[in-house]
Amino acid sequence: MQRLIPTAEPTRPVAFADASQPVPEPDEALIKVEAFAPNRGETFLLERPRPQWLPGKDIAGLVVQAAADGSGPGVGTRVVGHPPQGGWAEYAAVPTHSLAVLPDGVDSVRAAALPLAGITALRLLRTAGSLTGRRVLLTGASGGVGHYVTELAVGAGAELTAVTATPARGARLAALGARVVHDVAAAQGPFDVVLESTGGPNLPVALSKVRPGGLLVWFGQASRTPATLDFFDLLNGPERVTIQHFHYAGAPYGDDLAALVSLVEQDRLHPEIGRTEDWARTAETLVDLRERRIRGKAVLLTGGGR
Known part of the structure; x- marks a missing residue:
């Protein structure tokens, strides 16, 4: 599969690389990523990336392998997720406690814009x-x-x-x-x-x-x-x-993701999407996000998103 990895180059902070498909832990589901949303904080981390760090915490997509321990959504379920890392890829393994099911009325673009900021x-x-x-x-x-x-x-x-x-x-x-x-x-x-x-x-x-x-x-x-x-x-x-x-971190995230999705479905929360691009343009989008040339969230599509 393809994933984006850090380059430590300011003008092109990520590049595509071939990678093995993730092998989920027993409490993780394998997600085919349809859309992901970078956060401005991630653009700062890309300036001096840590060894083995794989960017990507806000994703939406489809469950293609359910968790082996029986937790979480089943195969074929549309979800939004907040993995610890590695979401800028064709597939991502996500703990089931950090997933929420998407109803038909919430598309992958808006869903991907929810996790960290929401x-x-x-x-x-x-x-x-x-x-x-x-x-x-x-x-x-x-x-x-x-x-x-x-x-x-x-x-x-x-x-x-x-x-x-x-x-x-x-x-x-x-x-x-x-x-x-x-x-x-x-x-x-x-x-x-x-x-x-x-x-x-x-x-x-x-x-x-x-x-x-x-x-x-x-x-x-x-x-x-x-x-x-x-x-x-x-x-x-x-x-x-x-x-x-204050710092937001502290799993589980699933209940909060479900609450955000419900607010969007009820037309009570409206993600501001400043840019939607094919993920081939991720590097340029990250630079614009870092330099505050995008208002609201940027969302990248890996293909097949709704």
Whole structure:
């Protein structure tokens, strides 16, 4: 079979290679991949790829071999999956606890755009707690996670302010009901909850927007610049603010994937697909994703996708 492997070349970060078809573990199903969606974080990992690392965590496709232990969906079932790695290939072995069945109304393109960003958004909002009537600030809002957080938070009754780099990137979020600004300093606080994903100099500014007793959840560093917090600035800022680190990881993922699929099927969640390409153009797409030339998610088709 064919799979994409890292090259460590910035202008062409992946290349095709011949590979053996994966041999699933007893609790894994073998999936014929129809579509996959890279994440911007993966583009950073491709700059200095780890030995033996195979990229690919967000896929949709068809079960061609069920798990030997009897768990998970049977042969012929359409699924969305979140494997630990190796999804940019014709076939992928995926733990059954990281699969969800796709109904007829959800196509492979939208499904592939769900896993990492969607699971992150769901778990991030659970960390934030009840949002009905609460004021929420979201930085770095124009990516895949930001889109899902915005739609889910507004749907839950939050008054959400989204920070995006440009008006074009904020237009879709405004249509979803967010108040959009283009600089953290321009956000009109105080906020009950701040969801901070950029790091660097934005984090202390975002922290200053939290109400006394409020919560800041730090879930990313998209700026790739370390953040510095001055203790004395904290003394002069809002009192008793909680700063909480967040990372989405922690299997099983199947229940969260099923919840996301259900929301899409009910027309309550709408993946933003900024680009759909044949996987022959994966390298170029990864560069554009890394350089923020794609709004929302990019999805690559291996062939036979719906």
